[in-house]
Amino acid sequence: MMPLRTEPRVVGLVSARMASSRYPGKAIVPLAGRPLLQVLLERVASVPCLDSVCLATSRQRENLVLFEIANALGIPTFQGDEEDVLRRHVEAARIMKADHVVRITGDNPLTDLETIERLVELHLREQADYTYVPGDALLMGILPEVVSRRALELSWERGEARHRSELVTLYIKEHPTEFRISIGSLPEGLYRPNLRLTVDEAADVELMQRLFAR
Numbered sequence: 001m002m003p004l005r006t007e008p009r010v011v012g013l014v015s016a017r018m019a020s021s022r023y024p025g026k027a028i029v030p031l032a033g034r035p036l037l038q039v040l041l042e043r044v045a046s047v048p049c050l051d052s053v054c055l056a057t058s059r060q061r062e063n064l065v066l067f068e069i070a071n072a073l074g075i076p077t078f079q080g081d082e083e084d085v086l087r088r089h090v091e092a093a094r095i096m097k098a099d100h101v102v103r104i105t106g107d108n109p110l111t112d113l114e115t116i117e118r119l120v121e122l123h124l125r126e127q128a129d130y131t132y133v134p135g136d137a138l139l140m141g142i143l144p145e146v147v148s149r150r151a152l153e154l155s156w157e158r159g160e161a162r163h164r165s166e167l168v169t170l171y172i173k174e175h176p177t178e179f180r181i182s183i184g185s186l187p188e189g190l191y192r193p194n195l196r197l198t199v200d201e202a203a204d205v206e207l208m209q210r211l212f213a214r
Contacts, residue, residue, distance in 0.1 A: 008099035008100055008124060009051050009052075009096075009097055009098050009099045009100070010049065010050055010051055010098065010099070010100045010101070010102065010120055010124075010146075011050065011051060011052045011053065011054055011093065011096045011098035011100075011101050011102070012044045012045075012047065012050045012052070012053040012054070012101070012102045012104060012116070013053075013054055013056050013089060013092055013093065013096075013098070013101040013102065013103055013104065014037075014040060014041060014044060014053065014054070014055050014056065014104045014105075014106055015056045015057075015085060015088065015089065015103070015104070015105055015106055015168075016037055016040075016055065016056075016057055016066055016105075016106025016107075017057050017058050017060065017063050017066070017082065017106070018060070018062040018063050018065070018066065019060070019062070019082070020107075020200075022200055022201050023199070023200065023201055023202060023204075023205060026107060026199050026200075026205060027066055027106050027107070028065060028066070028069070029199070029205050029208075029209070030209070031109065031208060031209060031212040032209075032212035032213060035069055036106075036107075036109050036199065036208070037055075037066055037069050037070075037106060038069050038073065039109045039212075040104070040106065040108070040109045040111065041053065041055065041069070041070060041073055041075055042073065043109070043111070043113060044102075044104060044111065044113075044116070045073070045075060046113065047113050047116050047117060048117070049116070049117050049120045049121070050102065050116070050120075051098075052076065052096060052098075053075050053076075054075065054076045054077065054078055054092055054095075054096050055067070055069075055070040055075055055076070055077045055078070056077075056078050056080065056088050056089060056092040057077065057078070057079055057080075058079060058080060058081060058082035058088065059079045059080065059081075059082065060082050063079070067079065076095075076096065078091065078092035078095050078096070080092065083164075083165070084164045085164065085165060085166050085168055086152065086155060086156050086159070086163060086164040086165075086168050086171075087156055087164060089101065089103065089152050089168055090149070090152045090153055090156050093149040093152060094149070098149055099148065099149055100120075100123060100124075100146055100147065100148050100149065101146070101147060101149065101152070102116055102119070102120060102144050102145070102146050103144060103145050103146070103147055103168060103169070104116075104144050105166075105198075107141075107198055107199040107200060108141045108142065108143075108197070108198050108199070109199065109208065110141055110142055110197045110208075111141075111142055111143070111144055112142040112143070112144075112186075112190070115133070115142065115143065115144060115184075115186060115190075116144050118184060119131050119132070119133070119144060119145070119146050119184045120146055122182050122184050123146040123182060126180070126182040127180065128146070128148070128180045128181060128182040129147065129148045129150065129151040129172070129179035129180045129181065130145070130146070130147045130148070130151055130169060130172045130179055130180075130181045130182070131145065131146040131147075131181070131182040131183075131184055132145035132146070132169070132181075132183070132184060133145075133183070133184045133185060133186055134183065136193075137191055137193045138186065138190065138191060138192070138193065139190055139191070139192040139193075139195050139196075139197060140195070140196045140197060140198050141196060141197030141198035141199070142190065142197055145169060147168075147169060147172070151172055151179050152168075154171075154178065154179075155168075155169070155171035155172055158171065158175075158178075159171040
């Protein structure tokens, strides 16, 4: 008989889809010969503190290409609601049997891996529901956040329609007394509010391709 697991299960949850109001298909733009999503998934899968990684996309037919990228890497994929992104996170966490998820958006291929480890360690040590680094003075495009499955479920049950959009943790931030929240920090050199490393518009794609080419 296998022993019961006592450690919390932490899963990296990468959310991506082909649709985008500003740059449709950005998840598969080539970065030095690999699709952006593949770059991100391979990087996240290398983080030692994660028990697993999952791609959370939607059931829309156009997202089949994303499913195929993850499948080729041996990474589990969950296909859920296109618009209710919070519900997609909740259901993916349940399918993956995650106690906590590291939330990573698919347009941030340079998500900082050391920050993932640092935030997961803080999150588990503090037995938190939500752990993040305030992002108003940071380098845009490198930050993950850690959230318990319980907090995701409560957010979906108690939140309004606006809480179920891409702003997955908005309910938690607006109702901090309902959750145990831990605030993380970064090395001083990463506090760069003037720089942007997310991929949202054509100029972002061009910059990212130039970075990877070098």
